[in-house]
Amino acid sequence: MTILFDVILPVFIIIGFGSLAAWRRIFSELAVDGLMRFAQSFAVPVLLFANVARLDMAGNFNPGMWIAFYSGAFASYFIGWSLALFRLKRSPEDAVAIGFCCLFSNSLLLGIPIMERAYGAEAIAGNVAIIALHSPLLYTFGITMMEVARARGQSLAPGRIALRALSGVLHTPLIIGILCGAAMNLLMQAGLVMPEGFWAAVDMMARAALPAALFGLGGVLYRYRPEGDGKAIALCCVASLLIHPAITWTLGQLFQLPAPPLRSAVITASMAPGVNAYLFASIYDAAKRVAASTVLVSTVLSILSIWFWIWLLP
Template identity: 70%
Template sequence: MTALFDVILPVFLVVGFGYLVCWRKWLSEVAVDGVMRFAQNFALPVLLFGAIAGLDLGANYKPLLLLAFYSGALLSFALGTALSLYWLRRPAEDAIAIGFVCLFSNSLLLGVPITERAYGPEAVLGNFTIISIHSPLLYTFGITAMEFVRARGQNLSLGGVALRALSGVLHTPLVIGILCGFAVNLSMQAGLVLPQGFWAAVKMMSNAALPAALFGLGGVLYRYRPEGEARAIALCCGASLLLHPAVTFGLGKLFALNLAEMRSAVLTAAMPPGVNAYIFAALYGVAKRVSASAVLVATALSVLTVWFWLAVLP
């Protein structure tokens, strides 16, 4: 019960406050979009930049940690896509979008603050290791899969499809922040010294990132009220909240991950789909209602599933 009130509740209260503000019309949709644009395009990239720039790449990049997390993610995508095709009888483009909802955990906006509140600031090093390749890898994977499906009947090579996907990913602010963080990290190892005033500014922006993003997330979720599609929504919730963390936990035990790595991997896997899953569907104009509703429902249900995993992970 302590974990529910001390760790989970504060994070979701900020999300709920954003939801309440939009429900009561105390803030316009345009204003909420501005908050989210600030968070996603500026503050969160700076947060990722600072985190990646300060990572000990040799000590924190554990292949088995990444394999445990991303095996669960890709299995969730495969299951979501296959069941959408053969059980729900959805078109291939819809199936890829639904699979992407199952694939893309809200690793940054929810995973980082919950892990930090549960286990302390040092516990999120594993989270940032996962996040450092999360958007680049999964966006490239999802866009390539969708472009490949959409390219059927066209004279587009696999290389051309992959190049189009990579170009789109490299223009994403979060990915730009991650790549800049790697560049500075490697430069500092080569002798680059940046002034303390620079890092103070990075810290100030980083401190604003998660509160603004969580508040804005609540406002955005208000727009995505569930409307039908119960089986598809249940599929997304089951894959993202149950299958992904269970597979990650099992593989973590098999790979003998240490406790800190298990916490980061499993809690990140246990996060609900992020709003980016809806943005991906909206980008292609397919399965938007399923994606939006699944993000909202899974975010609400994750209060219980995250509580469970906090009890499992000492």
């Protein structure tokens, strides 16, 4: 019970506070959208910039951790995609959007604060290493799969699909923050020293990121109502909350990962799909109701999955 009350509950209290404010109309939808735009387009990219810039690349380079996490993620995608397409008889575009819900963990807005509260600020280095690949890799994959699905029956132009996927990824603020952080990391290793005032400003912005994002996430989740598409929603919840962390944990045991990277990989894998899963579905107008309801239902259910994995891990 200590894990629930000391680690998990504070994060979800902030989310619940945001939902309550939106429900009682103390915080308007326009205000929620503005807060989320600030968090996702400015504060969170600065947070990623700061963490990647200061990340010990060599010390946190662990191929086994990445393989364990992303093998679970892609296995979840193909399970969700294939069942949606062949069992639930959804359209190819819907199947890709449903698969993306199974694929994309809320590694940042939930993963970082949960990990920090559970194991300390120094424990998030592995999470940052995962996040450095998370959005670029998974968005590129998702956009590519959707473009292939939309081009069915037509002559495929691999170059056009690849260019559209790359363009979509490089215009994402989170990716820009990660890339700028990586460039700063290399420059600092080469001897560049930034003034203390610069890092003070970066840290002030970064500290605002998670509280703002969690509160805004609560407001966004209030809009979503779980309705219809029960089988597809259940499929996404099972794949993201059960299959992904189970595969990651199993591979982590096979690779004999040390405790810190194992924790980072499994805890991140146990997170619910983030709002980005809904945004992806919305961009392509595919399975939006499934994605919206999955984000809400799985975020609530993730309290139990996170609790279990924190209890199990060393």
